[in-house]
Amino acid sequence: MLVARFYAPGDIRLEEAPEPHAGPGQLKIAVANCSTCGTDVKIHRHGHHHIRPPRVIGHEIAGRVTEVGDGVTGWTPGDPVQVIAAIPCGGCAECGSGRFTVCSRQESMGYHYDGGFAEYMIVPEAVLAVDGVNRIPEGVGFAEASVAEPLACVLNGQEIAGVGEGDTVVVVGAGPIGCLHVRLARARGASAVYLVDLNRGRLDMSAAAVRPDAAICGSETDPVADVLRLTGERGADVVITAAASGRAQEDALRMVARSGRISFFGGLPKDDPIISLDSNLVHYREISIFGANGSSPDHNRRALELIASGAVPVTDLITERMQLTDVHKAIETVASGTAIKVTIQP
Template identity: 65%
Template structure:
């Protein structure tokens, strides 16, 4: 079979590999869709400290079961399924307290285990042990189901930030994650959702799809002034920084309404992870700052339900569908910001 395999930073190859078989507690999938994200681009260029090469990449996986290993019950050949990316251990103190997203023993598809940029992938026993394999509801295609993984991360972030009825929400960053944040905030009852982005071209592409209540090019306008005008000087109830920008995280403090919540959804570069926080703004305005790290198996199941019910539309966010042989082209498309979501269909 063909795979997309990481060998070293800057050395990602499309090559032949033997088709794997499932061991005890595992299932084998024929991969029908594996969507790409910015993390795949970063791995291809810089590697990752959790990846020991060679490693098959890809973590937004959907497919159908072609073989069931011993000791597996409840799954059959032909079942259509979606796979979690981040795999909690299920046994540590955090997992037992329901905080699987911050499991210190977490492993990941495409990092610790071979991923979904392949014609077939083994779903390890660790995934099944934490209910991380989910049946795809009828009416959802494989590509849409693969987007459940990033939507699950967005869901975790908005739960932590308490996005709800009547909120004015600002999303900074108009990539696929930002688009999902806009749509999920609407489904959770937000009164208005604003979208901000430095790149005018990227903002236009995203805004034409997700139709925010206002689209602000922060490369051309003062975002604080624009939000002040839109909210009569009040600011936003929730500000979600869906970009790897320390400057945007600092700016979010000045954008927040009294009692506002700020989600630092996008991680910062490892060599520049610190920002300046105006503590008085946090103190006197009673602001809440929250992080967001991945998703739990339950978030993935809920994301599939949201897609199936039509509460969060994702099909139109998949702007490119490419065969496995063009996976490296897909990374370039993502890196250049020419797409919202690129899905590989082996």
């Protein structure tokens, strides 16, 4: 079978590999879709400290069960499934209190275990132990189901920040995550959603799909001034920084309303993680700043339900569908920002 293995930064190889078989406690699936994201770009360019190469990468996974290992119940060959990316251990203090996204021993598909850039893959026992395999609802395609993983992360972030009825929401970053934030905020009852990006082409492409109440190009205007103008100088109830930008995080503090909430959804580069933050603004205006990290198995289940119900449509966000042989092109397309969501169909 064909796989895409990461060996080193800049070195992802298409290789033939033996077809795997499910061992005890495992499932084997035929991968139908494994979508790509900015994390794949970072792995390709810089590697990752959790990846010990060679490793088959890819973590936004949907496919069909082809083999059920000994001791596994509830699944039969032919079942359509979506697989979680972040794998909580289920036994640490954080997991014990239900905070699976900050599990102190978390593992990940495509990092600690071979992922979905392959024709077939093994779902490890660790995933099944935390109920991390989800049956794809009827009417949801495999490509759409693969988008449940990033949507699950978006759901986690918006739940932490309390996005809800009547909120004015600013989403900074018009990539696929930003598009999902716009749609989920609307589904959660936001009264207005504004989308901000520095890249005019990416902003126009994404805004045409998700139709925010305003699309603000930060390279052409001052986004803080525009948000304040749009909100009658009050500021937004919630600002979500869906971009790896320290400037976006700093601007969030200037465009959020009193008693507003900020979600630092996008992490910053490891070599430049420090921002300038006016602590007095946080103090006197009672501003809340939240982190958001990945998703839990339950978030993945509910993300699939949001897709199935039509509350958060994703089909039109999948703007490129490529074969596994095009994995390098897929990653570079994500890096270029010329597509919203790119999916690979092995």
